[in-house]
Amino acid sequence: MTQAPGKEQDTMEVAQAQEGDGKDNKDIQKSDRLTPFLTTVPRSVTRFKKLPVEKTPDSSSPPEISGPQYSGPLEGPFGLGPLVFPVFQRFNNIDFFLFLFFVVVVADGFIFAHVDQSYKILEEEFSLTDTEKYLMDYSDYYVSFMVAIFVAYYGGRGNRSRWMAASAFILGITSVVFAIPFYKYEIIRQFEDEEDLCEVTNATDCGTSRIPHRSICIYLFIFAQCLHGMTAMPFYILGFTFIYEHTPKLSTGIYIAIADSVQVLGYALGLAVGAVGARSSQNQALNGDANVHNFRQWQKVWWSGFISVAVVSWCTFPLFLCFPPRLPGGNKLIREKEKEHLFFDKRLENKEFGHSLKDLLQAVKCLVSNPLVMCFSLCKTSECLTLKGNLKFVPIYLESRFLMTPTLASRLTALFMFFGYTVGRFLGGLIVDRLEMSFKNKIRFIVLTSFVSVCLFILILSVECETAKFAGITEDYDGTGILGNLTAPCNEKCDCPNKHYASLCGRNDKEYFSACYAGCTAYKYFQGEKTYYNCSCIKEGLTTSDSDGHFIDGTSGKCSTRCDSLPLFFAFFFSSIVFANLSTVSVNLSILQSAPISYNSLSMGVTFTIWRLIGSVGLPEIFKKVSIKSCIYWNINNCGLRGRCWIYDVSKVVYMMMGISIIFQASLTFFSLLALFNYNRGVKKNTENMVKKANASKQEKT
Structure with missing residues (x-):
């Protein structure tokens, strides 16, 4: 690696500072290895108690439009073309930009939740094939993977706020496209309170009747997913780096934590609104008539939610257009940020690339060949995979291990993950800011927190719970049936459907998939509880009678x-999520600081490309194989098509599904250790080169 002659002394100082544990480099030269910790820890505690000295510029009074703060390159006033007013200059700061970013990304997270919920509805109502499921679920990932590098390279060279404005506008169009099927077509059929009782039928209907609007709904959904994948990249690449470059050093961690956490807030909000709206839609459907026009009422929660997001995103569109390429004072902050960046690949230092595709590929090649960028990109990918795996499998774990209903399991998972995610990221950003961590200490912090998270995930495996007997799954109908088959002589004439899982607990303390599979022929409500009678598969157990004298x-x-x-499980789970997210801000800052500041957007583009590629190609296959291996009972309709899995093997769920989270989090620990190794090797090599050049210079002078 070569170094510019005029920067030898500066590079020597940077190399020495990078090898230290903080600002005080005297600790390095102490022979006793314990002494630095005895000195650093108290100093860090004292520093953590102090409020940051650096603050954002006061924007209470609007500055003059022609003031010296706009003298730097790309800095300008807040306005839309020639429409520039002094009174609006109070909004020309990073705080207002962060507020708009917060609003639009919350809307984007809301879309994610609404899409996940509506996808489940379409999957159930339309009997989707495996290909249709894959395209509808992961088409946004493929589009994100294809456009991330281009958005990062060309968007990072232009006015990023205008790219954000364009994304906000397209996000509104995306929301409208998502809303069209639910507004125009009847997708959710009128809710019918059917009783799943044992009735002798000769039904052979395979359900082959075609839904007239099925194809157009699927095509619209896939098209909207593609638009959604395209609009997400400017938010999470260009908006993220814009915030980073315009925040003071001692506030960067908190700003990054806010920018990186708002999507989860939007997702949680979308889940809450969807759950409440779905219940009200069912009530409206039950109270309404069978008129075809009523379908818009019980589908209102879906199309109105998407339309609301469109309105919010379109409101932010003109405001993003008003921001200049750089905010007042941005050039000064960027020059300060440049001192924190490491240039292991000297091909990027002071290198200018053009707009051609060849220049783009050359710049990407330089970043990919930087071991630190790749290590931290894989750290970010492992972190995202952990989050995705938990959202997918923890509800299944709760259903199988603690016998929760699917709805309750999903809600508790979302609740604990939201608070753990938020607490971990904000606390991680606060620690980075207050301790003023050096680059090396950020890597050490990533290693420590990810390792603790792995240990906590492992402790979850030790949490056990008594499992109830399940007829046909863990118990063979008192010796008359076969394990793995819900049908037995006591219910073989009932022609029981398995589309809906409605568990029943018999007086023999055994659980049945539904009242039909228990052979029950009657029901009524007793003391606010639904009770069943005349169940041919339930012969044992204590008998109790209701107010009419009938035996339940x-x-x-x-x-x-x-x-x-169960409380112990949630204690371990919440703690593991907090520690898994403590390192998020450090990982993000390390990605940005591993390349020249002019290539921040491109380094984030490389990161998102890797994550979306693995998320769209490798992750679905992993999830599919694990689900197949762990499932005991599938929903198979009369046509023989397999739907969702209703019942999982408890032992396989524990070790396979929770093992995925452990593997992903352990990968984060491994890649952070690899980054620490590459960092030490790079600093050592740079220092040796500087010493050699200094000695050669002295010899030439003598």
């Missing part, structure tokens, strides 16, 4: 188990 055979719901370990 079973009640709706899962059988209660003596499980006191």
Whole structure:
């Protein structure tokens, strides 16, 4: 690696500072290895208690449009073309930009939640094939993967706020496209309170009747997903780097934590609105008539949610257009940020690339050949995979291990992940700011927190709970049936459907998939609870009678188990999520500081390309194989098509599904250790080169 002659002394100082544990480099020369920690830890605690000295510029009074703050390159006033007014200059700061970023990314997260919920509805109502499921679920990932590098390279060279404005506008169009199927077509059929009782039927309907609007709804959904994948990249690449470059050093961690956490807030908001709206839609459908025009009422929560996002995103569109390429004082902050960046690949230092595709490929090649950029990109990917895996499998884990209903399991998972995600990221950003961590200390912090998270995930495996007996799955209908088959002589004439899982707990303390599979022929409500009678598969157990003297055979719901370990599980799970996210801000800052500041957007583009590629190609295959291996009972319709898995093997769920989170988090630890190794090797090599050049210079002078 070569170094410019005029920068030898500066590089020597940077190399020496990078090898230290903080600002005080005297600790390095102490022979006792314990002494630096005895000195650094108290100093860090004292520093953590102090408020940051650097603050954002005061924007309470609007500056003069022609003031010296606009004298730097690319800095300008807040306005739309020639429409520039002094009173609006109070908004020309990073705080207002962060507010708009917050609003539009919350809307984007809301879209993610609404898309996930509506996808499940389409999957159930349209009986999607495997190809249709894959395209509808991951088409946004493929588009993100294809456009990330181009958005990062060309958007990073232009006015990033205008790219954000364009994305906000397209996000509104995306929301409208998502809303069209739910507004124009009847997708959610009128809710019918059917009783799943044992009835002798000769139904052979395979359900082959075609839904007239099925194809157009699928095409619109895939098209909207493609638009969504395209609009997400400017938000998470260009908006992210714009915030980083315009924040003071001692506030960067908090700003990055806010920018990186708002999508989860939007996702949680979308889940909450969808859950409440779905219940109200069912009530409206039950109280309404069968008129075809009523479908817009019980689908209102879906199309109105998408339309609301469109309105919000379009409101931010003109405001983003008003920002200049750089905010007042931005050039000064960028020059300060340049001192924190490491240039291991000297081909990028002071290198200018053109607008051609060849220049783009050359710049990407330089970044990909930088070991630090690649290590931290893989750290970010592992972190995202952990989050995705938990969202996918923890609800299944709760259903299988603690016998929760799918709805309750999903809500508890979302709740604990949201708070753990938010607390971890904000606390991580606060620690980075208050301790003023050096680059090397950020890597050490990533290693430590990810390792603790792995240990906590492993502790989850030790949490056990008593499992109820399940007829046909763990128990063979008192010796009359076969394990793995819900049908037995006591219910073989009932022609039971398995589209809806409505568990029943019998008086014999055994659980049944539904009242039909228990052979029940009647039901009624007793003391606010749904009770079943005349169940041919339930012969044993204590009998109790209702107010009319009828003997109750079973009640709706899962059988209660003596499980006191659920709070322990959530304690371990919440702690593991917090520690898994403590390193997020450090990972993001390390990605940005591993390349010249002019290539921040491109380094984030490389990161998102890797993440989206793995997320769209490798991740679905992993999830699919794990689900197939762990499933005991699938929903198979009359046509023989396999739907969702209803019941999982508890032991396989514990070790395979929770093992995925452990593997992903362990990968984060490994890549952070690899980054630390490459960092030490790079600093050592740079220092040796500087010493050799200094000695050669002295010899020439003598």
